[in-house]
Each structure stands twice: as C-alpha cells, then as structure tokens.
Amino acid sequence: MSILVIAEHNNVELKDATRNVVAAAQAIGAEVDVLVAGFSCSDVAEAAAKLTGVRNIILAESKAYEHQLAENISALLLEVAKDYSHILAASSTMGKNLLPRVAAALDVAQISDIISVESPDTFKRPIYAGNAIATVQSAEPVNVITVRTTAFDAVSTTGAAQIIKVFNDIDCGLSAFVSDQLVESERPELGSANIVVSGGRGMGSGENFSILESLADKMGAAVGASRAAVDSGFVPNDMQVGQTGKIVAPDLYIAAGISGAIQHLAGMKDSKYIVAINNDPEAPIFQVADFGLVADLFEAIPELEAAV
C-alpha cells in the first residue's frame, strides 16, 4: 500500500493545503509520496521534501503542467501513479477539477471531501451541505480521494524526502491556458487562517467591506463573504465561504450581516468559536453562534476594532 499526494502550488510556493492532505495520507498508511507537477517548480519540490514523513517527491516539470490543466496532469498521473493504492488531493478547485478525471480514466469511483479516515478503505464525508455525515467503504483497486483540509492537522516540516525527477511531457492538445485574474492579498489564506471575518449582504456595498478589512488587519485575520455578497459584486468569488465555496474552520469566525443560510453554515460551522453580528434577532446565524450580538454592524465593527 502506497499513497500519492498531489501537491497544491503555483510553481513558486507550496500551498499549506498540501500539509493537511499529507496528514490524511498518513492516517491511511506510511508510504507517502508527493507529486509536484508544474513548470520551473523545483522550489516547490524542495519545500515538499521537508514535509514530515514523506518518502519521495516526484517532480514533473513541463510547460504542459504549468497551469495545472486537468487534461494534461491526468494524463501524467496515469503514467506515474500506476503503483499506488491511493491518490489524494485537497478538495480545492485544483483537486476537484483534476481527480474525477483521473478516477474515470482508471474506471474507479472517487470519494470526495473526506473528513476522517476510518480504515484504508473506509472514510467519512459530509453530504447534503453537511447536514448528514456518511461513512463510505470503497472496494476499488485504487482509491481516488479529495480531502477536506480543515479536518486534518497539517504535518510539520522536519522531513528530508528524496526528489525523483520524471521526464514526461504530455500535452493532450485539448485545452490551453489563456489568462489568470488572481486576487493578491497580504492577509492570511482563507482556508488556513486562525481568524476569519466575513461579511454578507448586510455590508451593503463593496466599499463598506473596508471596515471589515480594517478589523481583519488588526486581528491578523482573513476576510470571507457570503454568496450574496459575492453575487452582488461587493467582493470577488474567491472569498465565498460555504457549501459551494470555501470551507473554513478557524478558531474564531466572525459573521457580520450574514443571515445564516444552510449553504453558508456548511462552510463555517466547524469553526471553534462563532460570533454573529446581525441587527435581526431572528436571523438563523444566531442558532450556531457561540456569541451573538444583535446590533448594527456599522456601529459594532468599528467598536470591535477599537477594542481588540
């Protein structure tokens, strides 16, 4: 039994999510390799080699892998992943895009978004926006799995894995990268921040988000949003927390002007402490909040910033 983890990176930096996926892999078995597929990404391979308990890093560098196009990377995986019993990636947009393509090519089912490893073939995963937790058992020869990173503690960086280069360069010619519009931020990543401050429709506008950003900066927090705030154009899509956005589980989640729809709760209800600030005492968000404050957020948020 050996396990291949697909590294999450941007050719420069290894993303934190990879450390959580390696932790999930180690809950399955001891022989864990990490695939770094990209272009000019040897720094990423060096960083991955430091992950505690990893055996080998497989480094595949090619223009065809630069933008993580699923068509090309799945073709690479069919070559390099032949001998693994498990293939794991984060339940990120990269992992979700790539792994089902690999699973279908291998003619195996995929298990999405696992939150625990019960045994090497049995896992728990949320369904129905987290309103039910299914325990599922696979009988497939290869287990293709995406991992909810917030459910596994990141491994540390005391390792010294060997880096093995593979020279395989597959461009299927089905797809091509055109452009990226990435959001630059100095704040911590939403998925791994200790504190998240989120705003909803109640924020009223994109400009008003500046009071949340200012609070977030004082607290060292990431900034999130509800779907309504994203749909209204207040903030970009990468900030959406929820069933169909990002899943977060920080120590502290502050929801301001968010009503608490099932789909939003699905993305944050595993946070350690939840604070809700809403001027409607009946808002469902108060049912999951540890501390609820019925107040106008435009008064409460600046006051909070002054007090922390």
Place this chain on the structure above:
Amino acid sequence: MKVLVSVKRVVDYNVKVRVNADNSGVDLSNAKMSMNPFCEIAVEEAIRLKEKGIANEVVVVSVGPKAAQDTLRTALALGADRGILVETEEQVESLGVAKVLQKVVQEEQPGLVILGKQAIDSDNNQTGQMLAALTGMGQGTFASEVLVDGESVAVTREIDGGLQTVSLKLPAIVTTDLRLNEPRYASLPNIMKAKKKPLETKTPESLGVDVKPRVKVLKVEAPEARKAGVQVNSVAELVGKLKAEAGVI
C-alpha cells in the same frame, strides 16, 4: 451546434434534511424535490446559446427515477427542445452517470455538454470531469463565463485564487458555477407547451451501462450539534468573552 445538458432531481435547496432513525440515509419522504440549482444554471446557459444563434438544439438528459420526468419537463418549459430520461431506481454514483452520459454523447454528438458543477445532495462535484475523461474531451469546470468561438470555447473558471480562463477545443464539457447566469422562470404558456415536447425514455441496460454502486454507504449520521451559545449585549462584553472564555484573541 447541438448542446446537451444534464439535469438532476434533488431535494430542494431550502429543505433542511434529517437523518433516518436507522442511520441508513436521509429522510426524503414528503420533501420538496426540485432541479439541482447548478443544473438550472446549465439549462439557462444552453438556452442563451440558442437565443444567440450559436446553438440550434438543446437536448436535456436526466439519469434517475420516473419522477425525474418532472425535472426534464421543467427544463423543456424553460426552453430546451427535447428530453431523454435514462430511468433507473438505483442510486447511481457519479461514475455511473458519467458512463450513461458518455453513451448519450455518442448517440447525440453534441458540440458542447453543460452540467452543474455539483449536486446539492451528494455534494460530489465529479460527473462533468468524469464525462470529460470518458469522452476524451477538454473540461471547463466551475464556469462563470462561456464564450463559444467557432472551433473552440473560452471558459472563465472560478478558482480558489480568483479566475482562470482556458480555451477548449470543441466538442467540450463545461460545468457551471453560481455566477454564470441567473436562471429565468418558466412562464405558464411555456409550461403548457413543454407538455407536448418530445421526451424519450431509455434505461442504463438499453445503453449497455452497468450502474451498480462501487462504494458502500455503511451509515449516515447527523453531524455533531453545536452547543447553544449566548447573547451578548455589547461589544465590550463580546471582547471580554472572547478573551476570557474563548481565549481566541
């Protein structure tokens, strides 16, 4: 160009489901069922392509029980031209659905296939990508913009860091995200008209596809409930509690 859209009948997104007493699944008896919201967005996109003169026919397909006919009729009322129900009482997994759709793609030869990125019941987010693998097509997942241009389609995708645009050779597979469009409502006359549109029924067997589940559901449980919280009366009290009780700031 022909556009094929797949739709799934799921529990309505407003329903908060409960787990069965015997932990075998969730209780859907009497629950309101609707078209999966991401599939609605897929249908809408296909109809817009037809209205723009890019598509000339929109075919909708559903894999599911007899009642999924209603979901197909809804899509026909929204503007799709013809429906195909691949009827089965089995709980078909994503791979099974993708295999059925692969056969339908072989028969129909669409120029573009549009699916929802995820169904809000199983939350798998797999079928489109699997269909792309099985048909050997390119995939534009989590789309917030789809621009068909001759032999290719430019798809802007919602990714974790922002947006990414890729160009795919046609035929291709697209899966929808929330911001792709805002689906219309069906008008009463169109609902009446939809009753006369063609709806064909097939089965996985007639298509030669084995849809037996590969993954066993051992049990389904309710998530751990959060313990009841408290109401605070001021920001000062809140900060006090966060410092003293929670120790998170």
